[in-house]
Amino acid sequence: MIKITLPDGSIREYNKGVTSHDIALSISEGLARNVLSAKVNGEVWDSNRPIFEDSVVQLLTWNDEDGKATFWHSSAHLLAEALETLYPGTKFGIGPAIDNGFYYDIDLGDREFGGDDLAQVEKKMLELARQKNVYVRSKISKQDAISYFEEKGDKYKVELIQDLDDGSITLYKQGNFTDLCRGPHIPHTGLIKAIKLLNVAGAYWRGDEKRKQLTRVYGVSFPKQKELTEHLERLEEAKKRDHRKLGKELDLFTFSEKVGMGLPLWLPKGTILRERLENFMRRAQIKAGYDPVVTPHIGSKELYVTSGHYEKYGADSFQPITTPHEGEEFLLKPMNCPHHCEIYKSRPRSYKEMPVRYAEFGAVYRYEQSGELHGLTRVRGFTQDDAHIFCRPDQVKEEFINVIDLVLYVFNALGFEDYTAQVSLRDPENRENYIGADELWDRAEREIQEAADERALKTVTELGEAAFYGPKLDFMVKDALGRSWQLGTIQVDYTLPERFELEYTGADNQKHRPVMIHRAPFGSMERFVAVLIEHCGGNFPLWLAPDQIAVLPISEKYEDYAQRVLMTLSEQDIRGLIDNRDEKIGRKIRDAEVQKVPYMLILGEKEQVNGEVSVRKHGSGDLGSLKLDAFIKQFREEIKI
């Protein structure tokens, strides 16, 4: 007998060789039906794999992340089986479960694979699933595995096996399909009830762009049809929040082929939104002790040679601007730091005035690869809410905390709750890849971590993700489609102070080198607005809404009154518009609702006589009438941030 410890702490005894499926069955039949795999001593196993020793077992179902992963991984095998059946000779790469489904990388030779084929494969998968084929695990020697896949002509599998240790190789077979696989898998294909193949894409074998490009087929599957339907509905819902769609519908920004790809044009309403955000940040920064500066959009090539950016990015970026003067070259600025370094250098500095903090909404230009461009989140010209802090080494931690506070203040004001902070440190194996003295790095890395802890940030630490010039802390936020974007960033830099020979005079009357901190709480205005649009689905907080109020006269008889109301609002810095079209009130309300205008003021006979406004709130309907003064008071109360 062996002892099995379950998650609730209870210990049960079973015969040697018991499977997790047996264990589930001993608890309830329903549970046994739903068990997909099981975590045995921390490792995910097949539910029908026998257990021979005392173990800690956690049964995994669809409701566990690991259970879902098992389910999708098995679905990937099913996809492969369907592909092999339909297109014999297909060579297989890898087919893992991913965050939201699964994929399989395949080599179809010269065959083209497009949209119509997906439905065919999907049908075949369902057909195979209904056969309830069992996933069978078997151990095999390295040599046998190689001969098996060589015979089959699966060169990618052979390559994978070459890298594996003999004795650790397992195969999984379901129906007529055998795959090299570590497992685990669900008991049988019959559990897969609903399948949707989403799209095909190219993917380089082993992520290496020098190697062959395989066809990647993406799909998602579920144990119940209803869950698939819901999943597809969620995807639809997310599309409605896409900032590119809302940006067009709400007249916020546009792109023009003639201006150039990746170069956003801000429309009047988008500009109001953006300027409100900028002003919000300006005020917060002044409070936090920053000094605003302004620098030009170009700088001489020498500036970037000094900063090292030319060497690193020059060839892949916008090329230098030449002048009638032979040999004179300027670059569009890809970042603001070199300019700010020169401002710092404009006069001698004392330790007493540190830290020096220069802030600028700086427009920068970077030649992103065309395939990288995406709405406002990845563009070629954008404005950073940039600032550079020049401080003494002993001030790094305090400055970090100050910046974290600023970022948290911004996130809080805008209702961002779901974010994580990523602390990026050196790769401890390859310290020589980084510039700057070891003891400075050690200290800064420690202090960043301490600063994050002091503000109780939810952090993930990534080794090897630091920039070559210093460690950093990034704030990551998810968009409507679940993609993660980096917003706020704080980076320590040891390189630029060195390259620009920045100095300050210490208490000891000696020259010292300052530490530089780059930081941008929004990241860029473009990306931040994009994420904000998706975050609030276009329903901006009242203080940011491009049009805060739509004044809707019932008929043209009340237009004069509407004008007076608008004037009064405008005097109070409230942004509004009058809808004086020859339309019925229902129509005007509908259009204002669709445009997501936060408040509507409906004006007719009654209101005009009593000096009142009939208030309607976006999404909440009629709120009744009140005096204009009272409404304005209430409005200003709500807008306070």
Next chain:
RNA sequence: GCCGAGAUAGCUCAGGGGUAGAGCGCUUCCUUGGUAAGGAAGAGGUCGGGGGUUCAAAUCCCCUUCUUGGCUCCA
């Protein structure tokens, strides 16, 4: 950049080798109204750009530009 999908009226999209379609928007007229679409008429297109096949191309083929989903999830 590479692989897939796409580009038709201002917007959303249908169509498809034989004179270009809808809804919304826009203009004009009627209507002067009470909390999510009042009615009628009209304007608007070299069907992204270039080349080819054909008696005939928006439609088929090639090239090109732009948009878009991927190319980081590891047997």
